[in-house]
Amino acid sequence: MFCIIAFIVLSILGIFSASNRQLAREALDCVLRRVTLRPCTTGFDEKMKAKILGYVITRSEAGARFLNRYFEPLSWIFFFLLVGSTFFAVRGVYLYYTTGSCNGLNQGGFCVFDPTGQNTQFSGVDESCPVSSEGNVLNLTLEGVDLGGFPKLAGNPNAKSIVFIGSYGCDYSRKAYPMIRRLAQKYGAELVFLYYPVKEHSDYLAKVGYCAYKQDPQKFWDLNDRLFAADKTRLEDEAFVQELLKASGFNAQSVQFCAKDFQTEWVVKQQLAEVRKTNFYGTPTVFIRNEALVGPKPYRVYAIALEGLLYWLK
Structure with a gap:
């Protein structure tokens, strides 16, 4: 699941950076292989894991050990958080388009597309x-x-x-x-x-x-x-x-x-x-x-x- 998250994030960052576009392509290849139950040939997941651990260990050795031990479960957690936030974001856009409020017809509450609540x-x-x-x-x-x-x-x-x-x-x-x-x-x-x-x-x-x-x-x-x-x-x-x-x-x-x-x-x-x-x-x-x-x-x-x-x- 880490490959999926990395692909989404790197695809966005790749708009502004050629190096991130290359990493996004590697992440996509990894995603396609994982979907077909094949291992990543580029070693993308291990390469990115090493980069993250290298960054974390300079600040907290205990944090790096924890991340290394639970890297896969944490990847799943972030994946579900990503799916959930995407769902609610899309739902908010749809409701705003059809009802004028991110929260539904005649519903108050904050809406990023209508911050003053005028609708x-x-x-x-x-x-x-x-x-x-x-x-x-x-x-x-x-x-x-x-x-x-x-x-x-x-x-x-x-x-x-x-x-x-x-x-x-x-x-x-x-x-x-x-x-x-x-x-x-x-x-x-x-x-x-x-x-x-x-x-x-x-x-x-x-x-x-x-x-x-x-x-x-x-x-x-x-x-x-x-x-x-x-x-x-x-x-x-x-x-x-x-x-x-x-x-x-x-x-x-x-x-x-x-x-x-x-x-x-x-x-x-x-x-x-x-x-x-x-x-x-x-x-x-x-x-x-x-x-x-x-x-x-x-x-x-x-x-x-x-x-x-x-x-x-x-």
Whole structure:
């Protein structure tokens, strides 16, 4: 097993050193012979063992005796450590590519490819945009949730469905929303939008959204895009929202009148109650094929969840 470890290490070192490339070739020959149950003809294993022992004995005679006595068992130990570390390294790369985290979907913890943890952060439901990374993922569900009254962008026949729970005022939702819109458009997926006020101090925008969608479902999506792209410090300024309504082609006064209606208030409260049935604990939360993704993931993660690993071929 020493030959295998030496071959891997020397192959890497050989990138920068011609002498190490020669040793790597000898190590490879030794590996191939050991695999076919033949002894090394180059004496590579003994040569390297002598070099290591020569280095160790100048520092510790007892250490050299121990190493000489248990050289083969120690080689096996290092081999299994190498295999184990390689497995976990490959697993981490795969999970990062498919979920945005080295530790798996919606899992916090340090990831060398995402040291700031931005792919697992979200805005907590009862707080003002905190930096969070974990929650009760197992409880997330669409079962029993009535999506009938929420804005829906139709997709292709038999299209897959995407359900996006987001807040206009929080950066994480604002980061994820354009990716979800682009994903739905590219693959013809059905998109259902569930607004939930996390940082906003009232359900005012929920009422405006309900009335705008009721007035014109197609124009609603232009308004939704503008709300996610607008200056978030002005989102609860009624005059500013009226400007956005007009820019999207709505009768702003009619929408504002509807938003202040008692019936609208009752409907919006029912809708927010439906959102809470998902047991979501932060925004954005995206359901794709009934799989929940919490926090702003890279675009590829959403695409893989929707279309599979080979999404880029479709």
